[in-house]
Amino acid sequence: MKSSLVGRLIAIALGGTFAVIFGVSPASAASGVTYIYSGDGDTLRAVFYEHADFTGAQLKYYGGSACTSTTADADYSRGVVPNGWNDVISAVRDYNGCDVKLYMDGPFAGRSTGYVNYGSVGRYVGYDFNDKTSSFRIS
Ligand SMILES: [Ca+2]
Numbered sequence: 001m002k003s004s005l006v007g008r009l010i011a012i013a014l015g016g017t018f019a020v021i022f023g024v025s026p027a028s029a030a031s032g033v034t035y036i037y038s039g040d041g042d043t044l045r046a047v048f049y050e051h052a053d054f055t056g057a058q059l060k061y062y063g064g065s066a067c068t069s070t071t072a073d074a075d076y077s078r079g080v081v082p083n084g085w086n087d088v089i090s091a092v093r094d095y096n097g098c099d100v101k102l103y104m105d106g107p108f109a110g111r112s113t114g115y116v117n118y119g120s121v122g123r124y125v126g127y128d129f130n131d132k133t134s135s136f137r138i139s
């Protein structure tokens with residue numbers, strides 16, 4: 001697990017390097033799959049999608065456990081989305097008891113959605129939040 005995680009992180013780092021070398025602008029738009037890990041990173045908690053129909057780039061977040069049963073806490077807080085992901089998210093799926101709260105600004109500022117259970121089927125974030133998310137929490 002640990003070594004494959006390191007391998008993936010190296011791959012992500014190399015991908016970013018090649019993106020810079022070949023002039024693909026990482027600031028303009030996400031592409032491919034971007035990974036976020038917290039804890040030991042073995043539990044899929046949420047996947048964010050570039051497009052409303054779950055196509056395009058994906059941002060996959062893995063935590064160390066399922067989410068707690070209450071949304072009074074935050075199991076993960078991301079004050080700034082990864083490079084290329086600002087104002088991109090259009091759809092979300094969540095897993096392992098996790099709900100997702102999107103914020104229009106970062107860190108955790110501006111209008112927010114409240115915690116939403118998108119489920120593994122997932123859904124569009126809605127017109128108001130389409131291409132607006134700059135930070136998020138998971139609970
Ligand atoms: Ca989008």
Ligand SMILES: [Ca+2]
Nearest residue numbers: 104132133134
């Ligand atoms: Ca925003």
